[in-house]
Amino acid sequence: MTTINGFINAINDELNKNKEYLTELDGLIGDADHGINMARGFNAVVTKITDEDTDIGATLKKVGMTLISTVGGAAGPLYGTAFMKAGGASVGMTRLDSETVEKMISLALTGIKDRGKAMKGEKTMIDAIEPALEAVRVGIENGNSLIECLEMAIVAAEEGVEFTKSIRATKGRASYLGDRSIGHQDPGATSSLIILKAVTAHYKTKVLEV
Amino acid sequence: MVGIVIVSHSKKVAEGIKDLAMQMVGPEQKIICAGGMEDGGIGTDAVRICDAIQSADSGQGVVVLVDLGSAVISSNLALELLQENGIDTQVTLADAPILEGAISAAVQAFIGGSMKEVVEAAELAREVLKLL
Ligand SMILES: Nc1ncnc2c1ncn2[C@@H]1O[C@H](COP(=O)(O)OP(=O)(O)OP(=O)(O)O)[C@@H](O)[C@H]1O
Numbered sequence: 001m002t003t004i005n006g007f008i009n010a011i012n013d014e015l016n017k018n019k020e021y022l023t024e025l026d027g028l029i030g031d032a033d034h035g036i037n038m039a040r041g042f043n044a045v046v047t048k049i050t051d052e053d054t055d056i057g058a059t060l061k062k063v064g065m066t067l068i069s070t071v072g073g074a075a076g077p078l079y080g081t082a083f084m085k086a087g088g089a090s091v092g093m094t095r096l097d098s099e100t101v102e103k104m105i106s107l108a109l110t111g112i113k114d115r116g117k118a119m120k121g122e123k124t125m126i127d128a129i130e131p132a133l134e135a136v137r138v139g140i141e142n143g144n145s146l147i148e149c150l151e152m153a154i155v156a157a158e159e160g161v162e163f164t165k166s167i168r169a170t171k172g173r174a175s176y177l178g179d180r181s182i183g184h185q186d187p188g189a190t191s192s193l194i195i196l197k198a199v200t201a202h203y204k205t206k207v208l209e210v
Numbered sequence: 211m212v213g214i215v216i217v218s219h220s221k222k223v224a225e226g227i228k229d230l231a232m233q234m235v236g237p238e239q240k241i242i243c244a245g246g247m248e249d250g251g252i253g254t255d256a257v258r259i260c261d262a263i264q265s266a267d268s269g270q271g272v273v274v275l276v277d278l279g280s281a282v283i284s285s286n287l288a289l290e291l292l293q294e295n296g297i298d299t300q301v302t303l304a305d306a307p308i309l310e311g312a313i314s315a316a317v318q319a320f321i322g323g324s325m326k327e328v329v330e331a332a333e334l335a336r337e338v339l340k341l342l
């Protein structure tokens with residue numbers, strides 16, 4: 001059985017595995033704390049959620065509130081807002097379909113953009129999430145399964161992360177570096193990709209189990 | 211009196227700014243720090259900012275001074291959380307340098323300035339030249 005707790009734990013595992021990697025990326029263009037921030041946030045999240053939390057929306061709101069007060073960096077209020085908005089699109093639900101997932105990512109992305117006053121092309125997490133959302137939409141239009149949609153989203157997010165290397169940061173700590181931020185990959189876009197991959201991998205193993 | 215909140219990534223920075231500003235005003239002026247994380251680490255926390263805003267309010271509103279990056283993002287989120295929880299404190303973020311802005315704001319608040327006057331005083335600190 002897939003529980004939302006299982007997904008959250010899968011995200012936590014992957015972020016902890018990539019803690020040093022994300023921190024190194026942030027060290028090159030920021031204040032070298034992104035991996036530490038994300039791991040601290042999700043380590044706090046997993047202590048607050050159990051298999052008893054079955055309402056996906058309510059659980060994601062709890063995840064968001066916890067991230068807000070434990071992550072510390074810009075990723076805290078941004079991912080916090082994203083999870084709360086995604087939760088708003090899935091209140092009362094215990095399973096998800098492609099349309100709901102599309103709505104969740106869409107509201108999360110709008111939340112991040114409003115909160116951080118940023119858009120695509122500024123070398124942030126938005127550069128991974130927006131292409132992922134567009135890929136999910138294409139998948140739905142083509143009648144693909146949820147797994148196929150998520151796999152398409154991963155490919156698009158990977159391209160988005162790659163794209164962040166080619167551009168200058170105009171938001172966040174990396175913007176202090178100006179042109180010297182070019183050539184480096186954005187840590188927040190990278191953590192978004194890691195989260196998307198963790199969710200997809202977890203979903204695949206669970207679906208195959210049934 | 212209008213209350214003041216200092217939001218910094220660092221607990222020490224917020225407290226240091228408060229110390230400097232308190233020298234200019236009487237002990238009844240409310241200046242509340244929201245510096246760093248609950249555990250003392252570097253960072254910003256919207257929930258701590260909400261609490262600080264509520265402690266700073268004595269009915270005439272609160273002006274928030276911020277340092278960089280996520281201090282702004284977390285403070286804006288804090289305003290939204292207050293609103294969602296039905297707390298109708300009048301709050302404004304001042305677009306000002308945090309140290310000079312806090313000192314100007316504190317003086318203006320202490321002499322009985324309105325919210326608008328306190329915000330203006332803080333924001334005027336942006337234009338004050340130091341080397342002239
Ligand atoms: N305004 C913004 N909009 C969208 N994403 C942002 C914004 N600012 C930063 N980010 C994302 O956050 C990531 C950095 O997260 P991290 O947790 O390291 O915060 P930080 O930059 O250290 O925060 P702080 O502002 O407190 O210094 C960046 O790589 C970027 O993807």
Ligand SMILES: [Mg+2]
Nearest residue numbers: 030031033034
């Ligand atoms: Mg950082």
